[in-house]
Amino acid sequence: MYKISEFAEMTGLSKETLRYYAEVKLLEPAFIDPTNMYRYYDDGSYFLALLLAKLRRFGFTIQEMISVMSDESFANLELLLIKKKENIQIQIEELHLQMEEIDNFLASGREEEE
Structure with missing residues (x-):
């Protein structure tokens, strides 16, 4: 103990x-x-x-x-882990889109300065 x-x-x-x-x-x-x-x-x-x-x-x-x-058999654990992984993948894709938007915004600001 x-x-x-x-x-x-x-x-x-x-x-x-x-x-x-x-x-x-x-x-x-x-x-x-x-x-x-x-x-x-x-x-x-x-x-x-x-x-x-x-x-x-x-x-x-x-x-x-x-x-x-x-759920002592942990039968649902695999399903929950797969779902969690899918959610993480969606978050990654959303973050990539945000990064692209930031890059585009920065690029448009630079174009206006020229």
Whole structure:
């Protein structure tokens, strides 16, 4: 069992994030000592925490992460990842269009100066 500070260091998640994840039922401690309310995590929690950290890095919302974690078979995870990837591709295309618009705007400003 790992204290919350040890677990935070192991997973790269802050203590505040771990407390929040417990509050929203995303990742609850394996044990809470009733005498001092210390939170303890186990090895099973470790792998779930790594998954949550990865999903967060992929831009998943808390609600999406709750959906993934509630489906213990992770059957929907692949579909969610594919959808997330498609959304990222759309954002990339939109950003490229914005860059082109900026370039065109800058070019038109230079033409007026000449």
